[in-house]
Amino acid sequence: MTTITKDNIIDSLLSSVQPNGNSEAVQIIRDNGFPTNKHEEYKFTNITKRIENKIQAFQQAKPFYLTEEDVTNAIIKNLDADVLVFNNGQFSSELSRIGEGYSVSTIGSGESPFTIKDLYGDSYLALNNASFENGIYIQIPKNKVLDKPVLILNLVKANEGQLITPKIWIDCAENTEAVFIDQAVSQDEETYFLNGSVEIRTAANSHIHYYRVQIQNSEALEVNNLLTDIHRDSTFTSFLLSLEGDMIRNNVTLNLLDTGCEGNMYGLYLLGGKTHVDNHTNVDHTKPHCESNELYKGVLTDKSRGVFNGKIFVREDAQKTNAFQQNNNILLSDEATINTKPQLEIWADDVKCSHGCTTGQLDEEALFYLQARGIDKDQGKALLLYAFAGDVIEHVKIEAFKEYCIDLVQKKLGTNF
Template sequence: MTTITKDNITDSLLATVHPNGNSEAAQVIRENGFPTTKHEEYKFTNITKRIESKIQSFQQAKPLGLTQQDVSKAMIKDLDADVVVFNNGQFSAELSSLGEGYAVTNVTNSEAPFSIKDLYDDSYLALNKASFEKGVFIQIPKNKVLDKPVLLLNLVKANDGQLITPKLWIDCAENTEAVFIEQTVSQDEQAYLLNGSVEIKTASNSHIHYYRVQNQNNEALEVNNLLTDIHRDSTFTSFVLSLEGDMIRNNVTLNLLDSGCEGNMYGLYLLGGKTHVDNHTNVDHTKPHSESNELYKGVLADTSRGVFNGKIFVREDAQKTNAFQQNNNILLSDEATINTKPQLEIWADDVKCSHGCTTGQLDEEALFYLQARGIDKKQGKALLLYAFAGDVLEHLKIEAFKEYCIDLVQKKLGTNF
């Protein structure tokens, strides 16, 4: 265990690097340290400082003494799914309920099946690649359509281990279809750093959905990286619902590497208290005839803070590209803050691209209209906010999961706002 001081957080985190860890990733950390607000990509999210203030020491989190009952309690109501259980970030085969026709294996740090390069060197991504003990490799064979979603259930507890590093690779062969749902459940109210990474490859004519719910305890610190390589005639859809936590950073990268690709990114963040959520997205169009759609919406109350930074790259060879990006926000208090920055970088000339953002307050005239028809103010606000947020949820494919998210959103809007 290494005690943190403000002068040695880099050394403290480097001390968790696995002996057989990725040496290139460790070198990134040594050269760059961990980001502060002086780093452009973390200008509005000083998670390094927050870690220093909340966590007293670092070591790799150890598996908990979990039972099948703990898993059952954390399950999403009415969701019929295969379950891959992570115990404090490490795969637990005995607690998992796996389907047939695809492979789930443990992978040590020195056995990484592949590595997707992000658009920039991020020290937290590098830390994940260098420090995890055992990752999970899911392989879906050619022509396989999973008839159930796969729930990636991570049960976490600070305990004596403060650094939780789940690592997942998913390799989808040609003509495959699958839905993955990631959920992290806090087992106590203590602070921890969850530093996760998911890398996904989709071969030709694959159709993959990856959904994530962030509804942890109010002390949780989280950095997540989702990196994808998307090939010919494939579609990839990501969705993230962010509700609770102290500070959360989501990095999502979609690399559209061939013609006929489609990448979709949807996000909804409903923030109260002092919760801080930062969504950084990258879409890289490299070949002709590809499409991307991005819609993120946020509702912020109290002293919460949201950050959205969306980048779309259209390379010179990526003619006939369609790329659309939108970020909309509602602020419910004078102390709530949103920093939003949609970006387009286009080197091709035959494209259709647009981006935009809006920030405003609740429509008081619409609220007055509802009150005039017998709906009390609190319920009226919840209805208007749900109308604003609800269209993001319409992109969810699994009905039981969609109903679960709708219930979470309605409860959040009805009680916290």
């Protein structure tokens, strides 16, 4: 156990997590340091400081005692899914329910089946690479369509150590289809720092969905890196629902590496209290005839804070690109904040790109209209906010998960807001 001081967070973190031999990752951390608000990419999200302040006794989380029943209780109701269980960030094959037609292997410290290039040299991704134990490598063979979604269930208990480092690689061969749902379920209300990474690589003509829901305890600190390499004629769709936590940073990177690719990124964040959620997205169009769609929406109240940064790169080669980006927000209180920044860099000359961001308040006239018809003010608010936010959830294709999300969102909008 190490005490982190403000001066030497790098040494403290590295010594407390016992680097797994990935010297390259350690070097990135040494070179770049952990980001503070002086780093452009973390300008509004000083998670390093938050970690320093909130986590004093810092150690890598150990697996804790978990039963089949604990797992069953944590699974989304009515969801018929294969389940891959992580116990405090480490894969547990005994508790997992792996389906037919794909393989899951445990990856020990320091190994790496493949690496997706991270343009930003994110030190938290490097920390993940340097410190994970028992990650997994999922391989879906050619022509395999998974008939059930795969639920990646990360059960967390912070009194067994507060640094949680799940690590996942997903390799999709040609003509594959799969849906992954990623969720951390907290077993207590203690502060922890979840530093996860998911790397997904598709071969030609694959159709992959990745969903994540963040409804952890309100003390959770998180950095998640989702990196994807998408190849010819493949479609990749991500959907992130963020409802609870202390400070959360989601990085999503889509590399569209061949022609005919489609990348979709959807996100919804409904924040109250002092929750801070930062979504950084990055789509890289490198070849012609690809499309990307991005829609992030947020509703913020109390003293919550949202950050959205959407980067779109269209490289010289990527003619006939269609790239769309939209970020819409509603602020319900004077003290809630949103920082939104579209960032488009286009080198090709025959492309269609559009972006827009809006920030507004609840439409009082519409609310009065609903009240004048006998609808309770709070319910009217919820109805209007759901009308604003609900279309993001429409992009989820697993019905049971969609209903689960709708239910979570309606509950949140109906009470705290």
